[in-house]
Amino acid sequence: MTADSGRLIIVSNRMGDPGKPPKGGLAVALNGALNAVGGIWLGWSGKIGATTGTTSERQVGSVKLVGIDLTQRDYEGYYLGYANSVLWPAFHHRQDLIDQHPEHFEAYCRVNRAFAEKLAKLVKPQDTIWVHDYHLLCVAMELRSMGVNNSIGFFLHIPLPPSQIMSAVPNNELLMRALMHFDLVGLQTEADVLNFRLYAERNLGVELDNPDTVTAFGRTARVEAFPIGIDVDQFRALLETDYSTELVGRLGRSSSGRVLVTGVDRLDYSKGLPDRLKVFDRLLEKYPANQRETTLVQIASPTRENVDAYADIRAELEGLSGAINGKHGRIDWTPIRYIHRNVPRSRLAGLFSISRVGLVTPLRDGMNLVAKEYVAVQSDEDPGVLVLSQFAGAAEEMEEAVIVNPHDIEQTADCLQRALVMPLEERRERHQALKARVETGNVVTWCETFLARLQSV
Ligand code: ADQ
Numbered sequence: 001m002t003a004d005s006g007r008l009i010i011v012s013n014r015m016g017d018p019g020k021p022p023k024g025g026l027a028v029a030l031n032g033a034l035n036a037v038g039g040i041w042l043g044w045s046g047k048i049g050a051t052t053g054t055t056s057e058r059q060v061g062s063v064k065l066v067g068i069d070l071t072q073r074d075y076e077g078y079y080l081g082y083a084n085s086v087l088w089p090a091f092h093h094r095q096d097l098i099d100q101h102p103e104h105f106e107a108y109c110r111v112n113r114a115f116a117e118k119l120a121k122l123v124k125p126q127d128t129i130w131v132h133d134y135h136l137l138c139v140a141m142e143l144r145s146m147g148v149n150n151s152i153g154f155f156l157h158i159p160l161p162p163s164q165i166m167s168a169v170p171n172n173e174l175l176m177r178a179l180m181h182f183d184l185v186g187l188q189t190e191a192d193v194l195n196f197r198l199y200a201e202r203n204l205g206v207e208l209d210n211p212d213t214v215t216a217f218g219r220t221a222r223v224e225a226f227p228i229g230i231d232v233d234q235f236r237a238l239l240e241t242d243y244s245t246e247l248v249g250r251l252g253r254s255s256s257g258r259v260l261v262t263g264v265d266r267l268d269y270s271k272g273l274p275d276r277l278k279v280f281d282r283l284l285e286k287y288p289a290n291q292r293e294t295t296l297v298q299i300a301s302p303t304r305e306n307v308d309a310y311a312d313i314r315a316e317l318e319g320l321s322g323a324i325n326g327k328h329g330r331i332d333w334t335p336i337r338y339i340h341r342n343v344p345r346s347r348l349a350g351l352f353s354i355s356r357v358g359l360v361t362p363l364r365d366g367m368n369l370v371a372k373e374y375v376a377v378q379s380d381e382d383p384g385v386l387v388l389s390q391f392a393g394a395a396e397e398m399e400e401a402v403i404v405n406p407h408d409i410e411q412t413a414d415c416l417q418r419a420l421v422m423p424l425e426e427r428r429e430r431h432q433a434l435k436a437r438v439e440t441g442n443v444v445t446w447c448e449t450f451l452a453r454l455q456s457v
Contacts, residue, residue, distance in 0.1 A: 006126025007037075007039040008033075008037050008039035008040075008130065008451070009119065009127055009129045010030055010034055010041045010130050010132065011041075011042045011132065012030070012041075012043050012132035013043060013083070013132075013133065013135035014046065015041045015042070015043035015067060016034075033444070033447035035061065036444075036447075037062075038062030038063060039064070040065075041064070041065050042066045042115065042118060042122070043065075044067065044069075045067025047067070047069045047070075048069065049071065051071060052074045052114050053117065054068070054069040055118055056069075066122065068114060070111060074107045074111050076107070077101075077105075077107025077108065078110070078135070080306060080307055081099075081101060081104030081107060081108070082100075082104040082105050082107065085097075085309075087134045087135075088270075089309070090168070090169045092161075092269075092364040093161060093363075093364050094269065098170075105171055109138060113142050115136060116139050116148075117146070119143060120143060120148055128152075130152075130153045132154075132155055132157065133156060133158070137154075138175075140179075141178040152181070152183055153183060153184040153450065153451075153454040154182040154184070155226065155228075156185070156187050157188070157367070158366040159188065159189075159191075159366050160192040160195045161195060162195050163199035163203055166199050172203075176200070176203075176216070177216075182221055183454060183457045184224070184457050185221050186225075186450055188226075188393040189227060189367075189393045193224065196214065197214060212224060222457050224453065226446055227396065227446070228367050229442040229443045230438065230442060230443055232442045235349055235376050236349070236377060238348075238349035239346075239349050241346040243347055243350070244346040244353075247346075247350045251351065251354060259290075259293055259357075260294075260296075260351075260355040260357075261280070261294060261295070261355065261356065261359050261416070262296075262351055262357070262374075263297070263299070263300075264299045264348055264351075264352075265301070265362070266300070267303055267310065267317070268313070269310070270363055271363070272361045273300060274316050274317060275407065275412075276298070277317065277321055277336065278409050279359075279409050280335065280413075281324045281327070284324075287413075291328060291330075291333075294335075295336070295337060296336045297337045298321070298338050298339070299339045300317065300338070301342045301343070324336055348373070349373070352374045353379070356385070356419075356420060357384055357386075357387055357420060360388050360389060360392060361387065361404060362389050362406065363407070365391065365392040366393050367392070368393065368394045371388055371398060372438045374386055375431070375435055375438045376435070380428070382424065382427075384427070385401075385402060385419035386401040386430075387402045388402065388403055389404060389405075390403050390405055390406075397441065398434055400433040402415050402419050
């Protein structure tokens, strides 16, 4: 974007804070972009207030942060309810976990309208609006009804499910109608784009005569894949921090030269964590040479703890890691180091850099930035191996990883063993190819490509 093309207004459920270390995939990706061009970031303030829509503002460098308060009822209905107990499970193919209540959808619509009302007051004619993720699917539709004709783009960070699943989502037709009010709909992968197009064809009876656009409900939107990347230089620079070097030294001593296999995820049922622990259990049984020699470090950060499905998965994981450690552990060796906590990013970078395998096995994931972070900090001389689920969006680009079906415990354990004994030459070859992709498809390029396309629509 250029200075005369107006400001960039980013809209997402939670705002990042350009002055603080980013948390979570979305914030990691967007902080850099907004810092570079300047503008406004509008999101939930994180506060519960007396009315939905009360705002507070704060200027950080070239970015104005505008926070919207939510009432307790709207927080429960919009955030915990429709967004995270209907859309999140459904879009990750877990219709069995959908917990729906009509009043939650009403709250979702109300909060989307409150965001649009605030935006309508803030926006100037040349501004570009970029809305993020499944919490805010209806914002453009509301804005258009308020007469806002600015360029509005949307990016979905999670997968868009196949039309059969999409059509089972409560209110799906209204959601698709809402999406058509964006000028550009960005999705993570080509598979997601195909799912969008097939839904339009099968469920809305739309003729798909243009490969880049979809016309439905009297509107035309461009629908395209923009695979998100990471800030490669920033992540690599973390390796130089004291936090990172101190951890690497300490881990080296405490693991006494053992091989590390590492997983880092939010503790979410989409990330395939119980199956991952079962894979490690099977590895130790089937390939006993790993006993005493190989340790799985699994960091699972707390997330959405007041949604029931998340409490269940936490209990399951704690039970499993205890059982596997009890079964295989020795006085001088704990097979699984399970950590339920946020860890500073510099420590994650250090941990990845000394792990022989990055184990990234979600059952479904929009992209998965951990896969890219792991590759970014491997050394050229002695790189580790990325073991990646075929159901992570990242698998579409990262074909030189060892690709696994995370539902197949036996096959994944075999692939993990293959990664652990992979000859140096092959590790280097795979790493060179993956590194080149992660560097080229970085988050800066992702942002620039999306915004350039939005301006051209
Ligand atoms: P997430 O589901 O949050 O993101 P992911 O892409 O892996 O998943 O991003 C997680 C980020 O948080 C990574 O940068 C990781 O390093 C960091 N992180 C994870 N656990 C941590 C911990 N314990 N402590 C500190 N940091 C931790 C959503 C979608 C993804 C999509 C991203 C970006 O679900 O599919 O890739 O958005 O679009």
